[in-house]
Amino acid sequence: MKSPMRLARGAVAAVIAAAGLALATPGPAAAVDFSGKTVEWWIPFSEGGGSDVWARFFAPYLARHLPGQPNVIIRNVPGGGSITGTNEFAARARPDGLSLLGTSGSTQFPYLLGDTRVRYEMADFEPVLVSPTGGVVYIPASFGITDASELGQIADRELVYASQGATSLDLVPMLAFEVLGLNVRHVFGMTGRGDGRLAFERGEATIDYQTSSAYLTNVVPLVEAGDAVPLFSYGVLDAEGNVQRDPSFPDIPHFLEAYEMMHGEPPSGVAFDAYMAFFSAGFAAQKPAMLPRGTAPEIVEAYRQAFAEAVADPALQAAKGEVLGEYDQAVGEDTVPLYQVATSIDPEAREWVRGYLRDNHRVTLD
Incomplete structure (x- = not known):
């Protein structure tokens, strides 16, 4: 029998390898033009929190590097520990490149735990940036x-x-x-x-x-x-x-x-x-930015390229300070495997956590 330690490490590596093989060849980002348009970056938390600060820090750099330099505004949709706004985004956001979602570990956790309030499927979203913390x-x-x-x-x-x-x-x-x-x-x-x-x-x-x-x-x-x-x-x-x-x-x-x-x-x-x-x-891939299901590959590629250019922007590097720290931001194709690792859990591990929380802390998720 293989060591669970090896299985855990192997599972992470397998997800990353599979994601790398599954990446489709993107369309030309130059075909996308957001001139004169406004991008709404949905944040399912109140103003002033960590995710809100993170998104507001990135927003002007994203606007600068997206094709056509659209206006990027933050739309705060708090409630339900971020479940409410994420549910709404999954149900309502159009796949036209004008709606972006930014979440945090407290959004991924209910999904991983199988919380019945969750109406979003993390695998349906298209990651375009993943930010770690420590x-x-x-x-x-x-x-x-x-x-x-x-x-x-x-x-x-x-x-x-x-x-x-x-x-x-x-x-x-x-x-x-x-x-x-x-x-x-x-x-x-x-x-x-x-x-x-x-x-x-x-x-x-x-x-x-x-x-x-x-x-x-x-x-x-x-x-x-x-x-x-x-x-x-x-x-x-x-x-x-x-x-x-x-x-x-x-x-x-x-x-x-x-x-x-x-x-x-x-x-x-x-x-x-x-x-x-x-x-x-919660940490290695705590804050992902995602486009809704059905977004055209050329739009996804435009966002990934824009975030890659934003992260490399000397002005962002000079200002990142306490917002991003010393952590490498996952951009481009690197977003996909890290995002998949952070939104996946072995069913046996999920059931163990649910049982642990129920038996030790009286937490029920059904």
């Missing part, structure tokens, strides 16, 4: 743990994690802790990861994670002051689907390395397969 898990320095190799010393100790919810992006650390074998009590009700960090600083939480920018801004000073110790980053996926160290934290081991440091062997099993699916959707 995060770092850390604990108090007072525990006396210097790195992940020593985590076995506190394996039986109850840790407290201040969570935004069992099906939010906090599902990724939840699954990571489960795979590692840590004893973590999840306290729900946080309105943001900033609340979780403050709970950590007050001593109410004893394990936490922050996204890359928040970690660099707010947690690195705690580490430098001797108050916190980083355990692992989630890492990033390379073009072959292998987990690599986060470019923002090259000196911090990624999750797979941390597991092996703690247990002496690579992770495996259905819980790990589930972790990989939600890590991919």
Whole structure:
């Protein structure tokens, strides 16, 4: 029997390889002209959130590089944790190149979990940009743990994690802790990861994670002051689907390395397969931009080319700062395999997660 670890890595690689073979030869992007038109970029979240900021950052560069330089405006359609707006886009958006959808891990998660409120099929959308992000898990320095190799010393100790919810992006650390074998009590009700960090600083939480920018801004000073110790980053996926160290934290081991440091062997099993699916959707390919089903190949190619040119634009590179960080943006044909990895889950892993959430956190999705 093959190792589940190999199956997990192999599944990612297989998706990427299949996507590469399936890419159709695009029509000429030059045949597309959006002169005098307006593109609506649907964001199923309120103004000011991470996805809204991301889209508003990209919008002027996209407008500059699309054929005809159309006006690109953001249309916020919040509700249902992003399910409402995504359902509406799937039902109403016309495949004429004038409607674009930008989502986040909290949109992909309900889809992966089989939430009955979901009326969209991620496989129907045409990805034209995929943006990753990262995060770092850390604990108090007072525990006396210097790195992940020593985590076995506190394996039986109850840790407290201040969570935004069992099906939010906090599902990724939840699954990571489960795979590692840590004893973590999840306290729900946080309105943001900033609340979780403050709970950590007050001593109410004893394990936490922050996204890359928040970690660099707010947690690195705690580490430098001797108050916190980083355990692992989630890492990033390379073009072959292998987990690599986060470019923002090259000196911090990624999750797979941390597991092996703690247990002496690579992770495996259905819980790990589930972790990989939600890590991919929540971090490695967190924010995709997509066109609706039925969009003509030449329009899809025009968007992929425009985003590739936008990412290479010196003005964007100079301004990307905290919005994009040091992460490579997936553009052109690279969007397809990464998007497929982030919107796919093995049925056995899905059922395991649903059962885990039901039995441990009273979460039902039917």
